[in-house]
Amino acid sequence: MPPPPRRQKRSLLNTGGEVALWGDPALAAKLAECLAVDPELRLPFTHGFHTYPARMHPHTAERAIALFGGKSGAVLDLFVGSGTVALEAVRAGRPFTGVDIGAVALEIAWARTRVFRGGEERLVDREGFEIAKRAARFDLRDMPMPDWGTEVESWFSPHTLREIALVLDLIEAVKREDLRRVLRVVLSSVVIRLSKQASDSVTVVDRDWKPWPPRATYRLFSEKCKETAQSLGLLAQDMRDRGVKPVEPEFWLEDARVVKLPKGAFAIGVSSPPYPGTYDYVFHHFLRYPLFGEDPGFARANEIGARREFKKGGDALKKYESDMTQCVKNALDALAPGAPLLLLIGDGRFGTRDVPAADLVRDIANRLGARVPAGASQQRTEWSFGARAGKKAEHFILVTRG
Ligand SMILES: C[S@@+](CC[C@H](N)C(=O)[O-])C[C@H]1O[C@@H](n2cnc3c(N)ncnc32)[C@H](O)[C@@H]1O
Numbered sequence: 541m542p543p544p545p546r547r548q549k550r551s552l553l554n555t556g557g558e559v560a561l562w563g564d565p566a567l568a569a570k571l572a573e574c575l576a577v578d579p580e581l582r583l584p585f586t587h588g589f590h591t592y593p594a595r596m597h598p599h600t601a602e603r604a605i606a607l608f609g610g611k612s613g614a615v616l617d618l619f620v621g622s623g624t625v626a627l628e629a630v631r632a633g634r635p636f637t638g639v640d641i642g643a644v645a646l647e648i649a650w651a652r653t654r655v656f657r658g659g660e661e662r663l664v665d666r667e668g669f670e671i672a673k674r675a676a677r678f679d680l681r682d683m684p685m686p687d688w689g690t691e692v693e694s695w696f697s698p699h700t701l702r703e704i705a706l707v708l709d710l711i712e713a714v715k716r717e718d719l720r721r722v723l724r725v726v727l728s729s730v731v732i733r734l735s736k737q738a739s740d741s742v743t744v745v746d747r748d749w750k751p752w753p754p755r756a757t758y759r760l761f762s763e764k765c766k767e768t769a770q771s772l773g774l775l776a777q778d779m780r781d782r783g784v785k786p787v788e789p790e791f792w793l794e795d796a797r798v799v800k801l802p803k804g805a806f807a808i809g810v811s812s813p814p815y816p817g818t819y820d821y822v823f824h825h826f827l828r829y830p831l832f833g834e835d836p837g838f839a840r841a842n843e844i845g846a847r848r849e850f851k852k853g854g855d856a857l858k859k860y861e862s863d864m865t866q867c868v869k870n871a872l873d874a875l876a877p878g879a880p881l882l883l884l885i886g887d888g889r890f891g892t893r894d895v896p897a898a899d900l901v902r903d904i905a906n907r908l909g910a911r912v913p914a915g916a917s918q919q920r921t922e923w924s925f926g927a928r929a930g931k932k933a934e935h936f937i938l939v940t941r942g
Contacts (some may be wrong), residue, residue: 613807623649668765
């Protein structure tokens with residue numbers, strides 16, 4: 541009998557099929573245009589650099605800013621994640637403020653939005669190559685296991701974990717701080733592949749797991765450094781070619797429910813909030829936090845809509861609704877009068893009940909006296925372990941102050 545197909549470690553990205561329009565036809569058509577993406581298209585610039593569960597498609601972010609954001613003005617994303625909206629705001633030459641409870645997310649977003657000058661992004665490749673070369677010469681028996689290593693050791697073969705610790709040590713010795721930060725994110729981008737974890741969002745041991753051969757960490761890391769340098773180079777080139785001056789984006793490690801934003805300061809808000817009961821971002825990144833010397837406590841305490849909370853039942857759905865109400869209120873207050881808030885949100889599940897996300901956003905808007913002039917809803921295929929698991933809709937919804 542042939543062996544079962546190997547499960548892929550999939551990067552979750554929203555792409556998909558037909559779109560149903562609702563509300564104002566012209567606005568809904570514009571929203572649909574934002575959702576119309578080519579799933580086969582290679583993600584441009586640094587968009588494909590780091591996997592992230594429920595990452596927004598870059599074309600959705602790009603078109604949302606272009607079609608709804610006016611000609612200028614700052615962009616807000618209360619749930620910045622890996623920084624898709626941040627990068628598109630930078631590419632549009634707009635000021636950007638992004639909020640997230642995850643230090644890992646913010647570091648990824650920061651790295652993705654670097655626009656190096658004078659070809660300096662090539663240093664990422666050069667440093668990666670040097671680190672890999674030096675690491676390969678090192679006798680791992682001399683490598684003490686760091687404290688953080690003992691917390692995650694069951695997720696790696698012992699030699700792979702020591703290799704990761706060594707690469708991290710060598711990164712710390714790099715002189716330039718910006719390069720150190722980018723290199724740590726590069727290491728973060730390969731760490732799940734190097735682990736026994738099934739995928740970014742499936743935090744169980746892969747039943748097809750096989751140990752990596754010695755020094756695979758160095759190879760994957762330096763290959764990824766090369767690829768990252770190329771992506772960063774394309775970004776810098778694109779900005780130069782279009783004559784767009786990058787504005788340094790701001791990333792805030794804050795809870796979107798209570799964050800204090802300047803009132804009326806933003807021309808547009810574009811966000812994909814956590815979907816109700818669908819992901820556990822803290823679990824997804826638990827192997828990554830140690831690479832950044834960060835503690836996941838803040839994220840664990842403040843994550844909205846986490847699957848782990850929905851699994852407990854109780855008043856998790858009510859709590860999600862009230863948390864999201866607070867976030868939508870904060871976003872609307874931060875927008876200039878008449879400015880749009882665009883939310884990309886997928887249906888969730890609570891026990892045996894489906895949670896239709898578009899109804900939920902309409903209820904929240906009603907509660908706040910806000911308006912939902914239009915939306916576009918698209919069926920998405922859900923994947924689990926590389927297999928088709930079911931269908932749910934994802935909605936791109938326009939909310940404005942009443
Ligand atoms: C769907 S993801 C955003 C993905 C992002 N648009 C991208 O393209 O990568 C939702 C994000 O919300 C963040 N989040 C959850 N609870 C939060 C809270 N209370 N305040 C701010 N961010 C939160 C999660 O950490 C996660 O990064």
